Amino acid sequence: MKETLTGAQALIRALEHENVDVMFGLPGGCILPAYDPLIESKIRHILVRHEQGAGHMAEGYAHVTGRPGVAMVTSGPAATNLVTPLCDAYMDSVPMVGITGQVPTAAIGTDAFQECDTVGITRSITKHNELVMSAQDLPMVVRQAFHIATTGRPGPTLIDIPKDVLQNEMTWYWPSDDEVLDSLPGYRPNVKGHAKMIKEAARLILAARQPILYVGGGVLKARAAAVLRELAELTQIPVVTTLMARGAFPDSHPLCLGMPGMHGTATAVTAMQKSDLLIALGSRFDDRVTGKVSAFAPDAKIIHVDIDPAEQGKVRRPDVPIVGDCRLVIEEMLKAINDLLQSGEKQADVGPWRSRVSGWREQFPLAYDQSEPGAALKPQFCLEKLRDGAPEGTIVVSGVGQHQMWTSQYWNFEEPYTWVNSGGLGTMGFAVPAAIGAKVGRPDKTVWAVDGDGCFQMTAQELVTASLERIPVKIGILNNTYLGMVRQWQEMFYDERFSEVNLSGTLPDFVKWAESMGCVGIRVEDPQEAEAAIDKANSINDRPVVVDFRVAEDEKVFPMVPAGKSNDDILLHHSQDSRREFLK
């Protein structure tokens, strides 16, 4: 039977058909018609305080559930406020669907009230976007948007819907999988790796004497953590997990070397530099990992597994390029390696390499100076306490800057999908809304956001959303009263000429601010108070908690590879400088 719906009803029904259980948004003029049928819908809508918050919540939700996050906002300024999260999701390959209202079709191009060229503005920061010109197209466009966002290399898609398209009538239908595929003749992601290349990779892996598994976010996107572990254990090859891949391999595993890159462990950085074979799995040779590209892992052959063909050879030419889904490719790789082993081939002895790597790990653990009695807390100390006090399986979310690097360094990531951060775009203010989205996606888990005082002030208002919607996230602010990472660079690279980097030691009062937003606020000024405060925060589950850790203002993140320098020029914590020779 033909059923007539308005475009708005069709939109909401289409979202229900896509199994959307929650969406984040804020209504306004042009999107108003879509908010009406939402009243009858089983979809939970979370009303944010700023549209950027809706976008990052959708990302946080997607990070921890693997399902696409949905953000719905109106036209013009609301759409431009969604730009940052869309770009963030694009850089970090987060599946997300943005829905924006648009001025009525007849008004498009007339500089109407709250009109902007949303599709034009978001073209280069979405995997695909679409301006819908007819209500009849809505179910198909929604299906395409979800299909594109979640398949291949995941990413954000955007649907821009003029107000009259939401109001007009259409005849309901729901396109089949085949109809969706037929409508997208140019979109056929390649998920299965080339068999010959996989075999070649298996041969290189068995022949390598100093191999490293260079694991990126693609492994998490492909839900490949379990097969990765099989591969590492079968071959006894050490693993580095990039900022986007923390948790893809357990930090406590003897083969895990931690994070590589600008603030990676000396062991991870050096092991890559000295490696004769980098097996890059869903990683993209980001500049924060490679340092100076021409000096990066100079003796390594490269096996590059990535579902995005454009990543192959973008930065470093692979010896064996494999386009495909990490999980499927690793499975095939395991088979190929086992076949070779069964046919009598022997793996080269990686024993000496492993002991060399272990030596580095012993000599160059993460290090910081404990605070003098009476002096300010050390941020690393706070993180150790947070980590040790956190219930098992806690999801940790961060903003961007020093606190992000310390969190990645000092947390022990044991399970996949317990780490949420903004890696590629480096969006300050990401933590609070992303943590809220993560908690909505995984209400069964404790969610801690570790934030900076600078970041927190960018999106803190979403804690009002969290209080009202009863989303009990926990925020630990490492408050050093500075834009800490900027301060570190000005100290190290601009002769301590501090320019516009001090926020304030007195304003805002984070505890009062937290309380005004319906949260519990706790201040920690002394190392002695840290544990009790964290225990208290962990015991509160009916509202958000904000802990203001007043930490040392001049603490710096080490190790560090200065921007543009070779990874060989890694700067160590001063206590390890005398052992530098060991890294040769």
Add this chain to the structure above:
Amino acid sequence: MSGKNPYGQDSQHHVLSVLVQNRPGVLARVSALFARRGYNIFSLAVAPTEHPDYSRITIVVDLASAPLEQMTKQLFKLVDVVRISELDPRHSVERELIMATVKATAEQRGQIVELTNIFEGKILSVGVDAVTVSLDGSPSNIDDFMAALNQYGIVESQRTGLVALPKLDRAASAGAAKSPKGKAS
């Protein structure tokens, strides 16, 4: 075509023939991608194909600005891009059209007509002191024509940019190149 490079001595040009879904904004997507990634375009021509659902964009790209492989792979990531053929100038047929208005006194008019006939061009319009001519041909052919017209003084001119198709292999059937199915990331 001849070995002469019509796009400048230092440049390395290559032709991409891009089959796209015929939808609003597709040209903007393609040109925005080139701008965003810093790829240089020498010329770009776009028009519908024999199939109403598809258009073909012929892009002459500058390989000095980025490797061809990155250009095609990034282009392929656009959902509307269905197929990309890389047309090596040695294995393709290329055509371009030029229209030029040239100063011509009554005495010179005959010379210009003769010159145009030699190049197998056309006289489109004749004025008191100028003529408008057109020529379609290979880019180098058009370069030569322009150089010859220059002595009379070109008032204004417009080149269309290159269009190209693969040169047919005598053994292959023409239908083989027609499937609109492609693959992408």
